[in-house]
Amino acid sequence: MSAALSSPVAGAPRGRCAGLAALLGLALPVAGCTVTPDPCQGYPLACVAVTVDSGPPDTYRLLVAVLDGYGSTTPLTPRQQPSQPLAYPLRFALRFGEFDPFHKGTIAFTVEALNHSDDAIAYLRQQVSINGYEHVQATVSLGGLPDMADPTVPPPDLAQPAAPDLAASADLASLPEMP
Numbered sequence: 001m002s003a004a005l006s007s008p009v010a011g012a013p014r015g016r017c018a019g020l021a022a023l024l025g026l027a028l029p030v031a032g033c034t035v036t037p038d039p040c041q042g043y044p045l046a047c048v049a050v051t052v053d054s055g056p057p058d059t060y061r062l063l064v065a066v067l068d069g070y071g072s073t074t075p076l077t078p079r080q081q082p083s084q085p086l087a088y089p090l091r092f093a094l095r096f097g098e099f100d101p102f103h104k105g106t107i108a109f110t111v112e113a114l115n116h117s118d119d120a121i122a123y124l125r126q127q128v129s130i131n132g133y134e135h136v137q138a139t140v141s142l143g144g145l146p147d148m149a150d151p152t153v154p155p156p157d158l159a160q161p162a163a164p165d166l167a168a169s170a171d172l173a174s175l176p177e178m179p
Contacts, residue, residue: 039093040135047135048094048128052111055142056122059086059113063120066094067108076114085116096130105131113142120145 040047052062060081065073077092094109106129113122122142130136 036089036091038135039091040095043093043095043135045098045133046096046130048107048109048130049135049137050092050094050109050111050126051137051139052088052090052124053139053141054088055090055113056115057085058115058121059090059142060116061086061114061118062090062092063112063114064092064094065110067110068104068106076118081116081118099132103131105129111140111142 038049040049061076061078063073063076094107096107106127108125108127110123110125112120115121123145124140124142126138126140128136128138
């Protein structure tokens with residue numbers, strides 16, 4: 001699994017915008033002159049294109065983790081801390097290899113927004129249905145940090161994937177008769 005962050009490029013030259021608008025004609029209303037490519041475009045396997053449409057204005061980096069037995073966390077994204085906060089919307093891809101036979105058809109991921117000091121300032125957890133070689137999109141918003149002292153929120157399951165139950169194995173106390 002990998003994630004690459006992209007942000008729309010603002011300030012495109014007017015001539016380029018006018019040419020783009022002329023090419024589109026009346027088929028689409030012109031809402032702006034920024035083009036953000038699909039982060040899953042060209043990737044042959046399963047991929048989730050994530051758009052973070054809003055969050056704290058002082059977000060400098062993201063920490064993305066895929067849960068549900070995949071146990072993958074990306075390096076801080078972007079790797080080098082920018083000099084200015086990131087501009088929303090933020091886009092990145094969760095790219096997967098082939099799913100194993102035990103894949104349940106959904107994945108869950110978390111995103112933490114980090115400030116200039118790399119302190120978590122916002123959080124989200126999202127579940128997405130995905131199978132095989134699908135490309136799916138998820139649009140999310142960063143919210144407040146979870147209250148770890150809240151007794152209604154169960155703690156994370158640290159035993160993923162679950163260890164086999166050794167008590168349910170065959171009884172080896174009696175050996176079979178051997179010829």
